[in-house]
Amino acid sequence: MDDVLTWLFWSFAAVIGYSYIGGFIKYLHHLRRGSRIMATQALLQSMLSMFVLVALWLIHWYYPPV
Secondary structure (H helix, E strand, O other), rough: OHHHHHHHHHHHHHHHHHHHHHHHHHHHHHHHHOOHHHHHHHHHHHHHHHHHHHHHHHHHHOOOOO
16 A cells, blocks of 8 residues: 555656646746736746645655555
C-alpha cells in the first residue's frame, strides 16, 4: 500500500508541475500579445498550481507512508 501512495503522490506532483509550467508559458504568451486579462488568468493558474503542489508536498511530509 505504501508503494501505491508514493506512486500516487509523484504522479499528482508531475501533473501539477506540468500545469504550473503550462500556466507560466501561457502567461508569457498572453503578455507578449498584449492581453493583460488573459495573462493575469494564466498567472493565477500557475500560482494556484504551485500552491497545490506545496500543499501536496506538506501532506506527504507530515503523513509519510509507514
